[in-house]
Amino acid sequence: MNNDSPFDVSYKLIDLGLAGFVLADDSDETQLRDVHGTKMYSAPEYFRGEKDRFRQQSIKQAHPSKDIWALACVISEAAVWSVFGYNGLIDYNERRIKATADIPSLAQTGYSGCFHDTTKVLDVVKDVHKEACHARRTNIDNIVSRVVLIVGGMMAQDPSRRPDALRVYEDLTRAIELEAPPTATTNARYSMPVQLPPDLPVGLGLVTTGTPPIQSSYESPGRSTYRPDRRATISTNPGARPFSTALSIEEEDISRQSLHVMARHTIDVPQQTPVSGINSSFQHSSAPVGQRDLPVASVDKALNYIRMKKADARTPPLQGQEWLKRLHGRDQIFLIDDSASMHQHWKEVKRVFEALAYLVKTKDPDGIELRFANSCEHDDRQKHRNGLMKNFEKVKPGGQCQMGIALNKILPNYYRTQMNKRSSWSSRVEEKPPVNIYILTDGVWSQGQECLSTVQDHITRLVNHLWETGRLEHVGIQFIRFGDNEIGRQRLDILDNDQKQYYEVPRDIVDTEPSTGNIFKMLLGSTDGNWDKQDTG
Incomplete structure (x- = not known):
């Protein structure tokens, strides 16, 4: 170990000879006799106690879910160590x-x-996970918060809701792949606590209030203080609310709830010379390489490409089309707002749907699903875009949109468990494939709080379920905005929940893009944080 860095260490892998490997048959997962193992890392359902001889000597079948729990414990400790160092790891154990x-x-x-x-x-495990997300080195560490969310699903109380080993591998691999390489220009710092915007116009249907300032310095009584190497920026804004050592926070991966947790470890704050203009809006640096290289194409460009492709099959792919390969195997659902307010945008709606449906028509093995907010009798699923376009032509916009009711026919399918008695050991959840949901709307729905809060509640329940099951990349919701109605625009901005400033969720799975914007962002923005950060028009 190099004394110059607490993170320069060597790892040793020790096998106690307790592991067993058996090929699972086709009908179900093979189970082995439980050999107890390390009690500290044991799953709660395998707790035997040390005072009950009957429970100690009873024979239990070992299910792979217990290993998922144990692995989660190890990853949890690794994540805490990566943020707080060895002393922080010892503190976590204590x-x-x-x-x-x-x-x-x-x-x-x-x-x-x-x-x-x-x-x-x-509860202390959850608390430390939040503290690790809050105190991570934001200029170089954008993976800990993702890993912590995966660990949360691996520690689900119900063993049947824990992901299997393949799912864990895929989620961890995806968390690593999603990280854009840091550059010297990406060390953006927030100089003040996140502020909610001023009151929204009447009719938005959601009341927002400010949040208390975040104290990032906390010292537990009776403990030696561990001070990891962190730097913080102090707000010099005389009009700002009282705020102690405002840490640089990247809200993409940290839930609003975690920001209210006091950091357990005191942070060293070096004295800094005030920077002129620091009391203005957040100071952002140039975009990372990953964002600068994102492809851009309009609906017009996509439709022109489609016409050329139909005329000559040798036409090269649309520039950037290779980015859409990640959509393979995901359900593709289009929900179209066909209320009266959309009548003026209907021709544009058709053009946008025509372009997007063409680009994703081969991604969903079951075919594209087309739904309407009001004209449910024309809901359809087909593998060929032409059939869906004919169905679209039958719909005439009219009436009022109840977006909450429309989403209630889709989203609960992804957070209500459908039990499948595949195993006598426990009920198994029949998992739906991952999905991208594209909602074409102007945001001009019914008036009142219920209109927006119902949609928000659906999203919150869905994200919480995905977090608990370790499947945060499973669902993406993309709003494609038509027109520029002020109320509609701000409603969609609230649901987009950029930097999680409007409601608390473990992960932002919602994005908004105007219909005149980038088609690649329309298709990928809800499931890839790099796209979600891209400015909209």
Whole structure:
């Protein structure tokens, strides 16, 4: 270990000889006899205690979900170490020991310091995960928060809701691949706490209030203070609310709830010379390489490409079309607002749908699904775009849009579990394939709070479910905005929830793009944070 850096270490892999490997048959997962293993990393459903001889000697079948829990514990410790160093890792262990000491069946046993309370994950584990997300080195570390969310799904209380090993591998691999290489110009710093915008116009249907300032310096009594190498920027804005050592925070991956958690470790704040103009809007640096290289194409350019392709099959692909390969295997659902306010935009709606449907028609093996907010009798699913276009022609805009009702026919399918008795050991969840949902609307829906809050509630429940099951990349919701109605625009901005400033979710899966904007962002913005950060028109 190099004394110059607490993170320059060597790793040792130790095998205690307790692991077993058996080829699963086609009918179900093969289960082995439980050989107990390390109690600290044991899953709650395999808790046996140390005072009940019957439970100690009873034979249990080991299910792979217990290994997912154990792996989550190891990854949790690695994530905490990567942020707070070795001292922070020791502190994490001590806090778990203290928490389990308050539980009689765990206190002073081999389970002391485990990650559960015999039934579910310890609250202190969740707290430390939030603190790690909050205190990470934001200029170089954009992966810890993603990993922490994956770990949350791996520690689901219900074993059947934990992801399998392949899902964990895919999620962790995706978390790494989504990281754009950091550059010297990407060290953007926020100089003040996040402020909510002023009151929105009457009719938006959502009341927003300010949030209290975040204290990022906290020292627990009776403990030696560990000070990792962090830098913070102090707001010099005389009009700003009281705020202590405002850390640079990248809100993309940290839920609003986690921002309210006091950082357990005191942060060293070097004195800095005030920078002129720091009390203005957030100071952003130039875009990272990954964002500068994102392809751009308008609907007109896409339609022109389609015409050329039909005339000559040898026409080269649309520039940037290779980016759409990641949509392969995902359901493609188009929900079209066919209310009266959309009548003036109807020709444009047709053009946008025609272009997008062409680009994704081969991505969904089951065919593109077309739905209408009002004209449900014309809902359809087809593999060929022409059939869907004929169905589109039958619809005439009219009436009022109840977007909450329209989404209620789609989103609950992704957070209501459909049980499939595939295993006698436990019920298994029949998992739906990943999906991209494109909503073509002007945002001019019914008046009142219920209109917007219903949609927001659906999104919140969906994201929470995806977080619990470790599938945050499973669903993307893209609003494509037509027209420039002020109320409609701000409603969609609220649902877009940029930097999670309007409502609390573990991850932002919603994006908004005007119909005159970038078609690649329309298709990818909801599932890729790099696109979600791209400016809209």
